[in-house]
Amino acid sequence: MKKGLLKKIASIALVSVMAVSVLGCTNKSGTAASDDLSKIKANKKIVVGLSPDYAPFEFKDKQGNIIGMDVEIIKEVAKDLGVQYEIKGMDFDGLIKSLEANKIDVILSGMNPNPEREKSVTFSRGYYDSVSQLVVRKGDAGKYKTVADLAGKTIAVQKGTVQETQANTAKAGTVKALGKTSDCILALQGKKVDAVLLDQPVAMFNAKANADLELADVQIKDTTTKPFAAAMRKNETKLQEAINKTLDRLEKEGKLKSFFNDAVNNVGSL
Template sequence: MKTTHKLKKFFLTLTILIISIASITLLPLGLTGCGQTSKIDKTNNTKSNSSTTENTSSTNPNKTNTATSSINSSEISNKVEQIKKSGVLVLGTSADYPPYEFHKIINGKDEIIGFDVDIAREIASDLGVKLKIKDMKFEGLLPSLQTGKIDIIIAGMTPSQERKKAVDFSRNYYQAEQKFLVRKSDSNKFKSIDDLKSLNIGVQKSTIQEKIAKTKIQCANVVSLGKITDLVLQLKSKKIDGIILEGPVATAYANSSDDLEVANINLGKEDGVAIAIKKGQAKLLDSINNTLERLIKNNKISNFIVNSTKLAEDN
């Protein structure tokens, strides 16, 4: 009897011990589970409280969104005012692209000129401000626009779908054919795009011409550089076989160099060129488009192109 009692007591103690161990073992899991639930609940509660605060602070449940929209609208409308207040419109360009934009010594001073610059001056004039030009490599233009270092880009830029994801564009103000600049001694070698197969093709980095070389020319070895002038040096030293350029640019370089010529190859027309601005600046975009419409209507852009081409030929 005594032995039986001891056995019962032993099994009771053992059972209690097992239950205790199981409880201790499961405790962290329970805590973890509670912790996770608590974290989710806390997040949900915070969101709920935030929503409640928004709703109770106004009869309009979208007060916070409206406020954000107001701030954004204010920033959009203020860009034109900011430019007018500063008295300066900052143009970003890559001045190695005659007759669009290029360097020329005028009265002993290095000036950036071209029909893009003429257009920029008209835009600045319509805004009642002066024009400041920042010259940089083409691939640096979009980042500079995004960070606010420049206000607009006018640089013979094609408004591709990829670029439209990052910036807003004006209406197109010019459209040109794509041409192939070669050494004059090689010009008879090139009659069609098939003749460019497996050649060393020069293009400016991050341009529509780079895309053409990579997608339309079979087995091309594409040489992408930041400056057209560097590509021309590569062409003259026979490191590349030719350069894809817009028609007016190719013609300008050919006319300014006795050993270069534009090959008789049809590489197609581009989608046109436009002016880029930071996304959301609607009033600035309207002002730019109004200026462009006036210039196109009055045939001013055509005159700018003729004059700039003549200046580029004399360069």
């Protein structure tokens, strides 16, 4: 057999072995398998993305430190994993993109799982359930008793949130999506919108923190909205199991409730 032919056969065999190796590193969905939990432990750090304008879940104190219920959960997850934690603050609608771009390891930012998000990420078990409530200018609460009363009005929501979907689905007037919760509040105070739809605890905080605002009776809770959960890259089941284990422990110890109550008290002291 000629040398050239032998080399050709050897090359084909090598390519075949490499192909088998690559196929062996894929998961059931056909995408390259990964193990973020092992990477986090090897790096001795978990990088968490959140939008720090969502009190009492994540917000800044007077010194500019990011605090809140979600931050306390992050600390407990890191402790159970035996690693440090790093928080990266960003706009809410950029969180999943950052996760997909490997800029963060986990999202813990008052995020509700929904079918669209579940196409891109894997969620932990839920840790907090809420309804959405309307914030309006002082003296306007009496104008809004039902969603129907929002007809012809402009409602601000934070871009990329469940509230944006809820407002559009309920056909609650004209919906204006803005980058931050604070942008929505400023738009309301500046009379650029008529109301803001927020998760109830966030709505309560903003109504309490701003003397010119108040809560309206209008609440929205749809059957598809799931409790807040942590999000990680698709099919990261090992990391999901680890975070679920921490959340199970925190619930059993009553710490999820205490984290929420402490965060509400911290908001009140600002």
